[in-house]
Amino acid sequence: xxxxxxxxxxxxxxxxxxxxxxxxxxxxxxxxxxxxxxxxxxxxxxxxxxxxxxxxxxxxxxxxxxxxxxxxxxxxxxxxxxxxxxxxxxxxxxxxxxxxxxxxxxxxxxxxxxxxxxxxxxxxxxxxxxxxxxxxxxxxxxxxxxxxxxxxxxxxxxxxxxxxxxxxxxxxxxxxxxxxxxxxxxxxxxxxxxxxxxxxxxxxxxxxxxxxxxxxxxxxxxxxxxxxxxxxxxxxxxxxxxxxxxxxxxxxxxxxxxxxxxxxxxxxxxxxxxxxxxxxxxxxxxxxxxxxxxxxxxxxxxxxxxxxxxxxxxxxxxxxxxxxxxxxxxxxxxxxxxxxxxxxxxxxxxxxxxxxxxxxxxxxxxxxxxxxxx
Amino acid sequence: xxxxxxxxxxxxxxxxxxxxxxxxxxxxxxxxxxxxxxxxxxxxxxxxxxxxxxxxxxxxxxxxxxxxxxxxxxxxxxxxxxxxxxxxxxxxxxxxxxxxxxxxxxxxxxxxxxxxxxxxxxxxxxxxxxxxxxxxxxxxxxxxxxxxxxxxxxxxxxxxxxxxxxxxxxxxxxxxxxxxxxxxxxxxxxxxxxxxxxxxxxxxxxxxxxxxxxxxxxxxxxxxxxxxxxxxxxxxxxxxxxxxxxxxxxxxxxxxxxxxxxxxxxxxxxxxxx
Numbered sequence: 241x242x243x244x245x246x247x248x249x250x251x252x253x254x255x256x257x258x259x260x261x262x263x264x265x266x267x268x269x270x271x272x273x274x275x276x277x278x279x280x281x282x283x284x285x286x287x288x289x290x291x292x293x294x295x296x297x298x299x300x301x302x303x304x305x306x307x308x309x310x311x312x313x314x315x316x317x318x319x320x321x322x323x324x325x326x327x328x329x330x331x332x333x334x335x336x337x338x339x340x341x342x343x344x345x346x347x348x349x350x351x352x353x354x355x356x357x358x359x360x361x362x363x364x365x366x367x368x369x370x371x372x373x374x375x376x377x378x379x380x381x382x383x384x385x386x387x388x389x390x391x392x393x394x395x396x397x398x399x400x401x402x403x404x405x406x407x408x409x410x411x412x413x414x415x416x417x418x419x420x421x422x423x424x425x426x427x428x429x430x431x432x433x434x435x436x437x438x439x440x441x442x443x444x445x446x447x448x449x450x451x452x453x454x455x456x457x458x459x460x461x462x463x464x465x466x467x468x469x470x471x472x473x474x475x476x477x478x479x480x481x482x483x484x485x486x487x488x489x490x491x492x493x494x495x496x497x498x499x500x501x502x503x504x505x506x507x508x509x510x511x512x513x514x515x516x517x518x519x520x521x522x523x524x525x526x527x528x529x530x531x532x533x534x535x536x537x538x539x540x541x542x543x544x545x546x547x548x549x550x551x552x553x554x555x556x557x558x559x560x561x562x563x564x565x566x567x568x569x570x571x572x573x574x575x576x577x578x579x580x581x582x583x584x585x586x587x588x589x590x591x592x593x594x595x596x597x598x599x600x601x602x603x604x605x606x607x608x609x610x611x612x613x614x
Numbered sequence: 615x616x617x618x619x620x621x622x623x624x625x626x627x628x629x630x631x632x633x634x635x636x637x638x639x640x641x642x643x644x645x646x647x648x649x650x651x652x653x654x655x656x657x658x659x660x661x662x663x664x665x666x667x668x669x670x671x672x673x674x675x676x677x678x679x680x681x682x683x684x685x686x687x688x689x690x691x692x693x694x695x696x697x698x699x700x701x702x703x704x705x706x707x708x709x710x711x712x713x714x715x716x717x718x719x720x721x722x723x724x725x726x727x728x729x730x731x732x733x734x735x736x737x738x739x740x741x742x743x744x745x746x747x748x749x750x751x752x753x754x755x756x757x758x759x760x761x762x763x764x765x766x767x768x769x770x771x772x773x774x775x776x777x778x779x780x781x782x783x784x785x786x787x788x789x790x791x792x793x794x795x796x797x798x799x800x801x802x803x804x805x806x807x808x809x810x811x812x813x814x815x816x817x818x819x820x821x822x823x824x825x826x827x828x829x830x831x832x833x834x835x836x837x838x839x840x841x842x843x844x845x846x847x848x849x850x851x852x853x854x855x856x857x858x859x860x861x862x863x864x865x866x867x868x869x870x871x872x873x874x875x876x877x878x879x880x881x882x883x884x885x886x887x888x
Contacts, residue, residue: 241746242771381679382669391672398673399795401771498717499670501744511691512722514669 243401248416250317255423260316267312268427271345272302274309276428278435278592283562284579291585293578294444295565295595296432296460305568305597306428306456307338311407313424315342318405325349325404329393331358331386331452332523332570333365334597335409340374342407350374353392355385358522365601383516386452386526390500410453411530414501418530425459432592433463440590446471446581449594450574451491451544452524454533456596461542471543474533475577477519478546488517490529491537491544504531520549520605521569523597547576553609555579556599568597569605617710617738618763618786621660622821622842631838631883633658634823635876636714636847638665638681639698640690642854646865650872651702655709657873658880663741663845666695666715673743675798677848677855692719692728696735703736710738712765712786717745725756732762739763739786747783754783763787770794770810774817781818787843788820793827798848802827808840830875831882838886846879 254260268274276297285293298306311328318326326348330336336352343350352369356378359366369376382388390413397406411418411425436444447464449457451474464470479487487493490505497506499514507515507527519525536542547555555575560566567575571594578593585591599606607614615623625632635654639647654662667685671678692715699711713732720728720742732740739762742753747766757764763786768777771794781788792807793800811822824837825845834844850872857863857871 242773242776381676381683387670391670394672395675395796398769399799401794498721498744500672506718508718508722510722511693512668512719513686514718 244414244416247317250320251416251420254317254320263316264313268309272308272312273300274427275431276300278432278439281559281563284559285582287558287562288579288582290587291445291582291589291591292587293582294590294592296428296592298428298456298594298596299565299567299571299598303334303338303341304600305334305338306425306459306594307335307409308341309427309459310409310421310424310455311335311338311342313420314405314407315346318348318407319346321405323348323403323405325351325400326407327351327353327393327396327404328407328409329353329386329389330409331355331389331525332521332568333358333362333369333601334523334568336374336376337365337368337372339407339409340369340372343374344372351377351396353377353379353389353396355379355383355389357384358386358389361605362522362601363604385517385522387514387528394500410455411458411532412453412500412502412504412528418502418532421455422458422462422532425455426462428456428459428594429461429463432460436590436592443467443470444590444592445469445585446473446591448473448475448574448578448581448591450475450524450570450596451529451533452477452488452526452570453528454530456594458530458532460592460594461536465541472541473577473581474542474544475573476544476546477521477524477573478548478551479518481548482546486518487546488519488524488526489546490527491533492546496534499528502531504528504534505537520552520609521573523568523570524573545577547573551576553606556606560599565595566599567595568599569602571596616761616763616786617708618661621710622787625660631841631886632660632821632823632843633880633883634661634663634825634843634845635659635850636663636665636845637850638667638678638685639695640667640685640688641681641851642684642858642868643865644688644690644694646869647698648701649865650869652705653869653873654876655706657876659709659876661710661712661843663712663714663847664695664699666692666713666719668716668719671716673796675796675848677798677852681851692723696731696737699737700735711736712739712741713737714741714743717742720753725753729756729760729762733760737762739765741765741767741789743767747780750783765789767791768814770806774813777814778817781814781820784818784820786820788814788818788822789845790814790822790824790841791826792824792837795826797826798852800827802833802837804836807837811840831878834879834882835886838883844879844883846876850875
């Protein structure tokens with residue numbers, strides 16, 4: 241607890257410190273490659289008919305996903321605290337890669353916890369982390385996925401608290417993490433909002449983002465929360481279908497509870513045990529969700545829906561074929577819902593989809609589902 | 615006087631330290647839990663901590679984690695843990711039982727309903743590992759209303775100001791975590807443990823139990839020199855695992871292995887110089 245209080249205190253001091261913000265912004269510009277473009281997916285819009293779809297291209301960031309925005313920010317905090325080792329949990333491996341990347345850049349020791357099941361299905365990212373000098377620890381407890389990796393990272397952190405900084409990859413976990421991860425990711429929404437005004441002369445009618453823990457979604461949504469006319473959709477992993485129970489959609493089909501130091505919607509049984517999740521995408525395979533999303537659901541500001549594995553896979557193929565952009569399977573869930581939404585809109589209406597990550601890491605998964613040996 | 619206070623009072627008057635074994639309810643076999651509790655008492659336990667299995671036991675090392683997993687695979691639930699304690703109470707009205715678990719199953723049960731069920735079953739105290747004092751008001755109100763002790767962990771990284779807050783809310787005893795880390799981990803530094811205990815002692819008259827990392831008679835003896843109670847969990851479960859790995863998987867064989875270790879730890883505690 242005292243490590244969390246120390247982190248909160250440091251962050252509250254730095255949050256409005258222009259020198260810290262400048263350092264963060266410079267890194268985002270020169271190391272990550274921001275701002276990321278807002279690209280109109282005209283052929284995708286035409287293929288569907290209806291509203292115009294714009295993609296916020298977080299896949300073009302260094303390391304290929306939005307995750308790096310946050311790891312840059314937290315690495316700056318780790319540096320200020322004088323920590324020489326960072327640890328991270330990862331599901332799809334994108335946050336692990338982004339953590340290993342900033343650790344390499346700052347000369348910090350890095351250890352990434354990853355569920356045994358995820359190591360199997362994200363072999364490319366595992367090797368990337370190793371190339372970057374990180375140690376990847378296979379987590380064999382529980383369901384062997386993201387939540388168990390987070391448990392293991394917490395255990396490591398309390399054991400090595402003196403020299404270690406825990407870089408949490410999403411807007412979950414104990415306070416102050418949900419707040420600081422949201423702040424670091426909000427650059428997505430700030431840029432997108434300004435780009436909409438410049439490129440289209442108006443704000444979008446709807447925002448769509450996938451939600452696992454919810455960091456890319458909160459990053460896009462947060463700067464628009466005051467814009468009452470902008471509808472927002474968070475898309476969870478519907479897995480094999482909400483009715484089958486084999487999904488990862490706590491906001492759509494879960495109940496409130498306490499896990500990993502926050503109160504939020506969870507997938508749990510009647511005894512309060514956390515349930516195993518299912519999703520074709522490792523990055524959405526988490527039984528909880530950031531607490532701010534739970535609040536946004538309860539106040540009705542954001543609508544949370546689910547897209548099934550099959551719908552996500554179709555959206556993956558469609559974007560690849562008609563736009564030449566291969567999205568991550570996580571992101572494909574957002575695209576699947578955006579397509580439904582666009583179909584019911586007019587061409588005067590605009591949708592911004594957070595294209596949170598690129599799909600190279602998922603090629604083997606997709607090939608195996610399609611029955612192709614690579 | 616509560617059952618917990620009574621036991622510590624009696625021990626203090628006879629100049630002895632308490633021994634607190636920890637087991638996970640339902641591990642390795644739900645039918646064996648009540649007999650094991652009785653055997654632990656017969657082998658020197660003064661208080662028993664009963665672990666409530668949880669799918670995500672964040673504070674546990676690998677040994678106790680596996681215990682939680684086995685218990686859940688055996689169909690253990692919070693309700694069944696409560697009935698296990700109730701069954702134990704039919705034969706033992708004296709030994710305090712402290713439940714140790716995580717927030718979510720208790721919250722799901724409902725705080726008031728849980729507190730009532732604890733009293734009904736004969737539970738004496740509760741350790742909620744992942745509930746810091748900042749978040750404890752709701753459950754504490756329910757526990758206090760029925761006279762249950764709320765027991766808090768204090769870690770080696772807890773600053774003094776926070777120790778004050780925690781002991782101000784604590785009842786029954788205070789649980790001093792001996793090492794930075796999870797259960798069953800680390801090298802115990804008995805000098806550091808003595809310093810931590812002294813720091814807490816300065817701020818409370820409650821008994822102080824020390825746990826995490828106590829493995830044998832020797833470490834128990836060293837810790838008992840400073841503390842009022844010694845908690846041993848992972849070592850007991852690990853002993854049963856080792857026995858099972860040898861192919862000795864019957865209830866009697868597993869329990870005998872645990873009891874043998876507990877007796878030697880009891881001797882270690884009793885040989886402490888203080």
